[in-house]
Amino acid sequence: MPARVVATVSRLGFAAVGAALAVAALGGSSMAQSVTAAPPAVSVADAAKVAKGRDLFANYGCSGCHTLADAGATGHVGPSLDGDANLTHDFVVDRVSNGQGQMPAFGGQMSTDEIEAVATYLTAVAKKP
Numbered sequence: 366m367p368a369r370v371v372a373t374v375s376r377l378g379f380a381a382v383g384a385a386l387a388v389a390a391l392g393g394s395s396m397a398q399s400v401t402a403a404p405p406a407v408s409v410a411d412a413a414k415v416a417k418g419r420d421l422f423a424n425y426g427c428s429g430c431h432t433l434a435d436a437g438a439t440g441h442v443g444p445s446l447d448g449d450a451n452l453t454h455d456f457v458v459d460r461v462s463n464g465q466g467q468m469p470a471f472g473g474q475m476s477t478d479e480i481e482a483v484a485t486y487l488t489a490v491a492k493k494p
């Protein structure tokens with residue numbers, strides 16, 4: 366075989382091995398996850414609210430002031446929502462609706478349904494303290 370063909374074949378060979386390793390690594394980590402951290406049971410209705418809440422969190426600029434890993438948010442004006450012991454559903458609804466200190470009130474801009482969705486989202490995804 367001419368050298369160029371050999372080089373091409375061996376490159377393809379490495380690519381295939383690399384892909385197989387990547388698949389093995391992914392399979393391994395998702396298996397490890399399912400053993401160590403079973404996700405909380407979320408109903409279909411809640412899953413829709415969580416998805417909507419995730420969009421709203423990005424669209425209303427919450428990320429600019431708060432840290433939340435799920436949203437890729439690293440803001441530091443307000444407290445981190447990851448590891449926040451206050452985060453119950455009703456507490457979030459109250460803070461987002463009415464604000465507090467430098468936290469703006471969103472009650473005038475967001476519908477009750479939207480605030481509800483953000484609260485469902487935050488209590489579902491925020492890292493527990």
Ligand code: HEC
Binds near residue numbers: 421429
């Ligand atoms: C301009 C910056 C800013 C924006 C934008 C903002 N927040 Fe806040 N947020 C704050 C500050 C500051 C606090 C702390 C208020 C206080 O207790 O004095 C806070 C508090 C909170 C709290 C209560 C945390 C706790 O433990 O006391 C929640 C929940 C929250 N914000 C959610 C949101 C959500 C959801 C959005 C988007 C809809 C948002 N924030 C947008 C600044 C902001």
